[in-house]
Amino acid sequence: MFNFKNIALSAALGLGLLLPAMLKAQTDEDAIMMTKKNLCVGGTYMQNSWDHYWEGTFKRSNQNIGTVSTKSVMLMGTYGITDKLNLVVGAPYVWTHATAGTLHGQHGVQDLSAWLKWEALDLNVGNGVLSFYLLGGGSLPLTNYIADYLPLSIGLHSKTLSGRLLVDYQVKNFFVTASGTYTGRSDITIDRNSYYTTSLHLTDRVDMPNMASWNVRAGYRSNWLIAEAVFTDMITIDGFDIRKNDMPFPSNKMNSKMGGVDFKYTFRKLDALSVVGGAMYTFSGRNVGQATAWDLGVFYVLDLAHKKAKAHNTAGKKL
Template sequence: MTNRIVKNTIVVASLLFGSMDTIAQTAFDGFTMTKGELCLVADYGQMTWTEYWEGKRLRENLNVGKFTSKQFMPMIGYGITNRIAVFATVPHISNSSDAGYMAHMKGWQDLQMEAKIQLSKSRVWKGTLLTFGTIGFSTPVNDYIPDFLPYSIGLGASTAQARIIGHYKLDKGWFATVQTGYIAKGKIKVDRETYYSDDQYYSNEMAIPDVWDGSIRAGFDNKHLRVGLQYNWSLATSGSDIRRNDMPYPGNRMNRESVALTGLFWIPGIKGLAINAMADQTIAGRNMGKSFGWMAGLQYVFKPFQKKQQ
């Protein structure tokens, strides 16, 4: 295959990490932060694939070989009140492959911020039912190239999102969480004056499909650990498929389903410090890599502004 075909038959990988929530306190789970709590997280992860979906067709590309995306994700969360918390993160992405002649790309990606609001809390049977709403946005912090897939570290679009979360936890520790949200994405500018996807476009502006996503999670949580099994899904609301041996676009329809195993372990003797980890396997997709990913790191929760008791 020519170098052009190598470039043209691969799909974005950095989006996969966008749907792999870390296991620390996040805006997407059903757990709460109290007023004044500060949560610091440092996670590292990798995602790899050798096969990808070209539209609905699963294939490989020997000139790409094994594709690897590495991510470092620092995150900070803060409890403004007992019902409202805010979160911010800026991932650092590094994408490369072990075959072909394409240069790898790396850099800081997008600033992502969310606010999580507890809407209700009630006793139901032998447990507690919580509901939350979140709003958030993201915007690139680096002038990276979005139209160089899969090596691009992101899609380059500013986004706005909202979601709803339902969380039920039995008194004995078993819990279930269901969440879904909608992500609206803005247009981007690419280094070309014309391109063809579902039609011929004479413009350097490219529309990025909005995304409807969600997850279902079940697990166990107590003061020592938290473990869970999770099903994730992400569906683009528009976009075209990658044509046979043609180039992918940031505006392609990218769908994904995966299953994940998550865990968090509070370190004995060090209050507020925990180890978190995740393993995630893609089970279905469209214009995406059939990837396996993992992530692990540390989180520290404390109240830096709390006055010490006399």
């Protein structure tokens, strides 16, 4: 499946007020692996919007900004180094817009993200297959965009390193996948020499809090169709709340709980081609927008080994 859910738009694991949406690339949160020397490439269009947000734990709207929307096009690729080890990369171009007030939207190339995904172990358990994956990833900004302009910045401009443990259990065509991720974020520099959080800081450097998340998905997985329900909980470790009637700040605590659905359909007569999509809703949060998001993408598998190009899952079926 194609799910880069928050590796910042690419990899920062969530931009809170800016991007609590879905970010998709292949196989960083699911149990699908590319076959050795196969390359899956494509793109996804994503859009989210919100007109209410949580200022700390207080839910409110703000007529000075109206409805804030974020659109992005993410280009992605997944390469099978081996059948058990995949490389996943992606980079988005992002647009932001507010329907009211004087703040201008931003646009530009955001962060380059990369994951290494290793299928470490699979076991026959009961009537199904239990599989364990280890993932390591990171991101870095590709342009000098402005981070201190939330909620209309295109990103947080922090370098990140992430580690993830993923467990998948599949019985026939039905599966459950769970994962937990920890992300460390580097300090950033902003275009002012002092700022206030819970105290005055006479510096242009901002200490960015690290983040953690967990994800559960369950549904149907076959050679031609994957359909799943998804729940994601993102937690900022440390950070502070938006002050009353103030703008958000990059080092705010940004927590969110999101639920939704995803699908992937592979064409039977052209099985290297697939369409992916989904929708998500932020139903609980802290210092984030209550966003409704959707995405749609197209991907194609190139057989660099001159064999039939396929992806495979933990049950050994070709997808």
